[in-house]
Amino acid sequence: MTADVRPPVPPFTEETARAKVRAAEDAWNSRDPERVALAYTEDSVWRNRDRFLTGRAEIRAFLAEKWERELDYRLRKELWAYTGNRISVRFTYEWHDVRGQWWRSHGNEQWEFDAAGLMRRREASINDLPIEEADRTLR
Template identity: 65%
Template sequence: MEQKHPLPPFTLDTARQKVQLAEDAWNSRNPEIVCKAYTTDTEWRNRAEFINGREEVKAFLTRKWEKELDYKLKKELWSFTENRIAVRFEYEWHDSNGQWYRSYGNELWEFDEHGLMRKRYASINDVAIEMSDRKLS
């Protein structure tokens, strides 16, 4: 059976580790790598979009990083329970016209017993910024 360590139940240390692993994977901007952290039947809400299953996640991420260029993400653990983690995050990116944005949000994650994420609910807002205002690099 596929496993993605650390496994639940989470402690403060393993929850922080899970968040850092997610940040590292997303900063790779590689949909093949990122989608392996999710169950094959994962359920997502990303902004107003509903995504079901690992293959839809991969397609979504491919579209995302074709639009959100030079993407850089920072996640922070907000809270956790046995198999759930809440994070806050911000990321910066620019569009094909060179306009930079900082996106802020919160995610609620639920994991199965194998450490794969089965649910991800994300609320995200974008703010246009000047390149000189970037904080992440």
């Protein structure tokens, strides 16, 4: 198997879709833009909130900027639906800004994969709520 294959690959079953979601959660919680970017095709297309990105280089730069701003980031993803080469997830993550304000971000993502299991499209809708540090649930 080559480095360009990211199992599990489509078509997804419930078991392989859950494994794909767990792998994504683990990668994002590493807060390593290099590691995370390798899960996407070279020409992957993203919508993240109001930003539109194309390609691994833009994704990598976006993630580096994100984790410089969203400190002590911790994420949980949950499988919502799957079919063929697509997976939908719900997620929650918590982080704080440089002023110490904690945030909880909720969202939904739709993912589309190529035959090698690399994500070629990601659509993310996200809302942020300020929280008190004592109200954190993700540690």
